[in-house]
Amino acid sequence: MLVTGAAGFIGSALCHRLLSPGHRVVGYDDLSRGRRECLPQGVTLVEGDIRDRARFDETLSAIRPDCVIHLAAMHFIPDCIARPHDTLDVNVEGTRRVLERCRGSAVRSFIFASSAAVYAPTEGACVEDTTPLRPMEIYGESKVAAEQLVRAFHEDTGIATSIVRVFNAVGRHETNPHVIPHIFESLRTSDVIALGNIAPRRDYIDTRDVAEALLSVLDRSNGLRVLNVGTGRACSVGDIVESLRRILARPIVVVQEPSRVRETERMLLVADIKKIRRATRWSPRFHLEESLKDLVSAYGL
Structure with a gap:
């Protein structure tokens, strides 16, 4: 099988998992963010x-x-906000070109990694078939557009196609400076962390669980399916900091950094995962505290 973005954050975790059942795996990556050594x-x-x-x-x-x-x-x-043209070129036109090449090939199953960013702000859990799609920024817009291309690909070819909307991934080998790696990098040298708004709640899911979810979708691929991949639980950055105070027994202090405060903020983003549980029998195994403890080990804290 072929995995694009294989050397990235989720891609490297997926490749580790795919080798276990004996799949022959080829990764395709431009290494602009991904790292060869993670494979x-x-x-x-x-x-x-x-x-x-x-x-x-x-x-x-x-x-x-x-x-x-x-x-x-x-x-x-x-990066996406600063480079909107590149975002659309990679996420939409890049997806279009991948799909074009898959037409008439040996490909019999296609899985597309979309994002929770496609959803409209809501006060409850996001449900695949009922929560409106209304992204708040260019990244989410690019994923909505790419989803439309993927749907059309399935309708034209009949190839088994799955769209998986991944929520906030957490784990080893992060390739972008998101909030959790920023927290851990800060804790390497200080008990003080500069953060933005720490109140919004997100559905943090371990990359090992994301990899397992993708494998379960692959093993049961048929028709066209849209599935959330999350835990169904939400917590804030403030909750994460409090967990790390307890795990590390350190007096961690948060200082608000104005440059890290977003102009518009989604206060809750959490997955309803009933559909993927019914379709594949998959369920997440790692609680966020387990993921944090694993990162404590990875960062040598």
């Missing part, structure tokens, strides 16, 4: 950009995968 032995890496038609077509023709898992994207929100 396990046994994964063949092709260095390339998904927008490079010749390179991607050559790769697809050479390996003839029966499944493509498309993770490659620009997804660090500040």
